[in-house]
Amino acid sequence: MSSSMEQLQNAAYRGVQKFKHGIFSEIRMFYIARVVKYDKKNHVADIQPLANLSDGQESAQYLEVPVSENCYMLDEWFERIKPEFKKLDANPHNSTSLSDKFPKKKLMRKGVPVICAVLDRDNDNWDGKANTYDPNTSRLHDANDSIVIGVLGGDAVNG
Numbered sequence: 226m227s228s229s230m231e232q233l234q235n236a237a238y239r240g241v242q243k244f245k246h247g248i249f250s251e252i253r254m255f256y257i258a259r260v261v262k263y264d265k266k267n268h269v270a271d272i273q274p275l276a277n278l279s280d281g282q283e284s285a286q287y288l289e290v291p292v293s294e295n296c297y298m299l300d301e302w303f304e305r306i307k308p309e310f311k312k313l314d315a316n317p318h319n320s321t322s323l324s325d326k327f328p329k330k331k332l333m334r335k336g337v338p339v340i341c342a343v344l345d346r347d348n349d350n351w352d353g354k355a356n357t358y359d360p361n362t363s364r365l366h367d368a369n370d371s372i373v374i375g376v377l378g379g380d381a382v383n384g
Contacts (some may be wrong), residue, residue: 252320253343253368257377260337265300268292270333270373272341274308290341290354292333292373338377344370 257303270292274284294379310324350362364370 226247238250252366253371254366255343256341256371258287258341258373260333260335260339260373262288263292263333263335265297265333268294268297270339272339272371274336274341274368286338287341290371290373291348293375296332296339296373296376297331300333303327325348333375335360339373340375340377341368341370341371344372344376346370348372 234310256276260270261269261273267289268291269289271286271288272290273286277283279285286329292294296341307324307327310327313319314321314324343366345366347360347362348358350358352358
């Protein structure tokens with residue numbers, strides 16, 4: 226094979242690799258973020274992605290991102306059941322301190338790192354229920370259509 230043919234093949238290979246990288250860099254799937262604000266009534270969070278952009282600049286925040294139930298369900302259960310455990314602890318016939326064993330902080334809260342999934346389609350018109358919906362735009366794999374699917378920080382004692 227001539228050297229010019231080999232150079233042409235190498236250039237074509239590098240071109241295909243750059244093209245593939247360009248496509249992959251535009252597809253959003255999952256990312257790690259920090260909760261900037263959490264609305265526990267509506268179960269939405271304002272989040273700050275932790276990975277900086279390629280130029281070192283911080284990524285833009287995403288506002289009112291839906292939060293998956295598994296991220297806050299235990300927090301709400303502890304909140305409902307703690308008064309009952311306090312009643313048990315206050316009973317003079319018991320020598321328990323069960324309510325003291327509850328986590329000190331909520332798992333889903335401002336400042337915790339979370340994992341976010343990017344939906345395939347625009348979720349602007351989704352009502353948060355199991356109803357079908359028509360996407361508002363033709364957006365695909367856009368981080369504006371994210372949901373928080375997990376909390377990465379905390380533990381059973383400290384939240």
